[in-house]
Amino acid sequence: MSRVQNLSATSVPGVLLDLSGVVILLLAFACLASKLFNRYVAYYGAQSVVLSFAAGVAAYAFGSVELWVLAIATLAIKGIGIPVAARRLLIRRLDLKRDAALSTGLSTSLIAGGGLTAFAYLVTRPQLLPHGLVAAAVVPLSTAVILLGALAMVVRRHTVAQLVGWLIVENGVFLGAITLVATFPFIVEAGIFLDVVAGVLIMLVFVSGLTRELASASAAELRELQG
Amino acid sequence: MMILAYVLIAGPLAGTIAAAAGARARTAGWASAAGAGVTLAAAVWLVIGQLHRAPLRGLGGFLYVDPLSCFFLLTVAVVTVLAATGSVGYVAAEEAAGRLSRFQVRLYYVFFGLFAALMLASMETGNLGLLFVLIEASTLASAALVGLEGKAASLEAAWKYVIISSLGVTIALAGTLFLFYSASTPLTQHLSADLRLTWPYLFAHAHALAPASLRLAFLLAVVGYGTKVGLAPMHTWLPDAHAEAPSPASAMLSAALLNTGMYAIIRFLAITRAGLGEEFPRVVLLVFGFLSVVIGVLFMVRRGNFKRLFAYSSVEHMGIIAVALGFGGVLGLYGALLHTLNHAIAKAVLFLTSGDIAVRYRTRESAGVRGLLATVPLTGAALLLASFAVLGSPPFGLFLSEFTIVRAGFAGASPVLPLLLLLLLAVAFVAFARTTTGMATGEPLPASTAGASPYRGGGTALTAVLPVVAGLVALLVLGLWIPAGLGTLIGHSIAVLG
Numbered sequence: 001m002s003r004v005q006n007l008s009a010t011s012v013p014g015v016l017l018d019l020s021g022v023v024i025l026l027l028a029f030a031c032l033a034s035k036l037f038n039r040y041v042a043y044y045g046a047q048s049v050v051l052s053f054a055a056g057v058a059a060y061a062f063g064s065v066e067l068w069v070l071a072i073a074t075l076a077i078k079g080i081g082i083p084v085a086a087r088r089l090l091i092r093r094l095d096l097k098r099d100a101a102l103s104t105g106l107s108t109s110l111i112a113g114g115g116l117t118a119f120a121y122l123v124t125r126p127q128l129l130p131h132g133l134v135a136a137a138v139v140p141l142s143t144a145v146i147l148l149g150a151l152a153m154v155v156r157r158h159t160v161a162q163l164v165g166w167l168i169v170e171n172g173v174f175l176g177a178i179t180l181v182a183t184f185p186f187i188v189e190a191g192i193f194l195d196v197v198a199g200v201l202i203m204l205v206f207v208s209g210l211t212r213e214l215a216s217a218s219a220a221e222l223r224e225l226q227g
Numbered sequence: 228m229m230i231l232a233y234v235l236i237a238g239p240l241a242g243t244i245a246a247a248a249g250a251r252a253r254t255a256g257w258a259s260a261a262g263a264g265v266t267l268a269a270a271v272w273l274v275i276g277q278l279h280r281a282p283l284r285g286l287g288g289f290l291y292v293d294p295l296s297c298f299f300l301l302t303v304a305v306v307t308v309l310a311a312t313g314s315v316g317y318v319a320a321e322e323a324a325g326r327l328s329r330f331q332v333r334l335y336y337v338f339f340g341l342f343a344a345l346m347l348a349s350m351e352t353g354n355l356g357l358l359f360v361l362i363e364a365s366t367l368a369s370a371a372l373v374g375l376e377g378k379a380a381s382l383e384a385a386w387k388y389v390i391i392s393s394l395g396v397t398i399a400l401a402g403t404l405f406l407f408y409s410a411s412t413p414l415t416q417h418l419s420a421d422l423r424l425t426w427p428y429l430f431a432h433a434h435a436l437a438p439a440s441l442r443l444a445f446l447l448a449v450v451g452y453g454t455k456v457g458l459a460p461m462h463t464w465l466p467d468a469h470a471e472a473p474s475p476a477s478a479m480l481s482a483a484l485l486n487t488g489m490y491a492i493i494r495f496l497a498i499t500r501a502g503l504g505e506e507f508p509r510v511v512l513l514v515f516g517f518l519s520v521v522i523g524v525l526f527m528v529r530r531g532n533f534k535r536l537f538a539y540s541s542v543e544h545m546g547i548i549a550v551a552l553g554f555g556g557v558l559g560l561y562g563a564l565l566h567t568l569n570h571a572i573a574k575a576v577l578f579l580t581s582g583d584i585a586v587r588y589r590t591r592e593s594a595g596v597r598g599l600l601a602t603v604p605l606t607g608a609a610l611l612l613a614s615f616a617v618l619g620s621p622p623f624g625l626f627l628s629e630f631t632i633v634r635a636g637f638a639g640a641s642p643v644l645p646l647l648l649l650l651l652l653a654v655a656f657v658a659f660a661r662t663t664t665g666m667a668t669g670e671p672l673p674a675s676t677a678g679a680s681p682y683r684g685g686g687t688a689l690t691a692v693l694p695v696v697a698g699l700v701a702l703l704v705l706g707l708w709i710p711a712g713l714g715t716l717i718g719h720s721i722a723v724l725g
Contacts, residue, residue, distance in 0.1 A: 123443070124443075143401075146397075146398075146401060150394060153390070153394060159386055159390075162390050163390070166390060166393055166394055166397070169394060169397050170397060173397055173400055173401055173404070176401065176404055177404055185354065185356060185424060187289070187357065188354065188356030188357055188359075188360060188424070191356075191357065191360030191361075191364075192356075192359070192360055192363075192400070194360075194364075195360055195363040195364055195367070198364065198367050199363070199367055199389070199393055202367050202370055202371060202389060203386075203389060203390070205374075206370075206374055206382055206385055206386045206389065207386070209374070209377065209382050210379065210382045210383060210386055213377075213378070213379035213382060214379060
């Protein structure tokens with residue numbers, strides 16, 4: 001049952017999972033270091049593609065049909081669907097380019113991100129997981145991704161940037177889920193997936209409505225100034 | 228009994244289906260109220276039927292109803308009936324005044340029913356993963372209600388709500404993962420994964436769970452689900468969402484949604500106490516609880532939007548419940564559950580009254596409302612009585628439950644904490660009553676438009692009054708006498724928690 005925990009870190013799937021985790025963490029850092037809305041979405045999309053690769057590796061290693069389904073769904077929805085939708089419906093339509101609503105400088109948030117990564121290792125590695133297993137390598141990475149996503153949500157005040165931050169948090173949880181507990185009940189995994197999709201849809205509605213309202217409000221102010 | 232559990236969840240969907248099929252405001256409203264009535268009847272029936280029986284199990288552990296579920300189902304069902312009935316008048320009046328379009332009215336009923344059904348479903352599942360899925364889904368359904376009015380302020384509140392709550396609940400999911408991992412010991416190799424994530428199984432094997440992992444899981448669950456409960460410092464979405472949602476939806480948020488989050492925390496609490504002992508969860512809950520009470524009370528001092536005032540009072544009361552869970556013991560748990568029910572009814576009444584006031588005065592600012600007792604005596608009296616009820620004055624139910632909680636505190640080692648709680652309750656009393664008595668008494672403002680009734684037809688006017696009166700009567704009854712069945716139910720719920 002717990003083949004996952006027995007997957008050693010030096011086996012081929014173990015190395016691949018570990019490597020995917022590292023790339024996912026680096027992409028979260030890249031997102032944190034960027035100021036352009038286009039890049040946020042691009043990095044998120046790339047991260048999701050790597051995540052679906054990791055899910056595929058896990059599916060192959062454990063011969064699990066459900067994980068294959070999840071890997072394909074991740075690629076289709078998180079890797080392609082959400083980035084395309086965000087680009088079409090938000091970035092292009094609302095003409096978003098440079099994110100000016102940062103509450104700290106980029107270097108400060110990167111240093112904070114480094115600190116959080118170290119913290120993630122400190123909390124999860126020694127006491128929770130036995131050494132030599134792939135979970136011991138990936139769970140700190142996924143915890144760090146969760147913390148970095150949360151950090152992105154805190155330091156960025158623009159709604160689209162916060163949305164991407166939440167999606168990165170979600171990816172971090174998913175990374176932990178496939179390696180730590182590949183035996184998670186499928187209905188639950190599917191439900192989590194549906195929640196993310198529904199969440200993104202409803203957030204898209206709010207973001208575009210909010211941007212429209214604010215735009216019309218500022219336009220009204222301009223008219224007042226003219227009159 | 229099994230069929231009853233399904234009927235209970237399906238009840239509120241009557242309004243959703245009616246509205247989705249294109250029914251007008253009034254028809255959808257009555258359908259939703261009738262569905263809620265069915266749910267309450269099913270909940271009462273379920274409580275009576277299950278009181279002395281083994282928990283209901285089905286669907287491979289996904290369905291699990293024990294006395295604790297029954298208690299929370301009953302609470303949410305009562306709130307749903309009150310809020311659904313109150314919706315009929317409120318939504319019709321808002322539509323007549325042109326503040327909600329017909330499309331928005333339909334959206335309201337679609338999501339109101341979904342929201343209620345998802346919350347009820349989350350209390351009927353024994354699978355902690357599914358619990359997360361349903362709670363997150365209920366967040367999304369209620370976010371649509373918060374942003375319903377489509378103004379910049381309500382959209383912003385809805386955004387804040389959905390993003391903070393989703394982040395919080397995702398953290399709770401990470402906690403659930405660690406709990407699942409802590410159960411992956413050699414002892415459990417032979418079990419299917421579905422079972423390893425079910426509450427009864429985890430509770431029965433709590434002593435065998437990996438302690439470090441379990442500790443982290445509990446902390447993450449309290450922070451995560453605590454975001455939904457509105458525990459400080461994760462409460463920041465709560466005042467905005469409660470102020471901007473339509474009033475019956477605010478009642479649902481405050482009286483049902485917060486309790487759903489608390490229910491999830493209680494499930495984690497039981498496992499953690501069985502696995503790690505009393506001390507660790509006790510400290511965690513007392514810290515978050517007292518912080519919430521302090522923050523809630525401090526922000527109640529400010530005057531302004533009265534719905535925000537009620538929202539901060541919810542933060543305070545959720546803090547009190549967390550403190551009661553922290554005090555622990557039979558007395559503390561009894562107080563916590565009794566307070567959950569009392570607070571739910573009182574807050575539903577308060578928010579429904581606030582809806583009545585908002586519809587009449589077209590303002591949510593307390594400064595714009597004065598002399599309610601003179602202009603609309605019934606609403607004024609309801610506001611005063613509900614305020615005193617929520618503040619814990621006798622003879623209402625909250626007096627009894629807060630008294631029980633303080634007693635549980637004095638039963639512990641140090642009298643400092645219960646004394647602090649009493650002090651904070653006194654400050655809350657002054658801060659809260661200052662605003663609401665100001666609204667109810669005094670000379671009516673000259674420009675007040677509150678003379679004419681905003682409700683068309685006796686039926687809808689009645690729906691504004693009926694739930695408020697019913698709720699107040701229930702609070703009074705609960706203050707004087709706990710029905711034997713309810714006492715037994717709470718007793719059995721505590722027994723479930725070990």
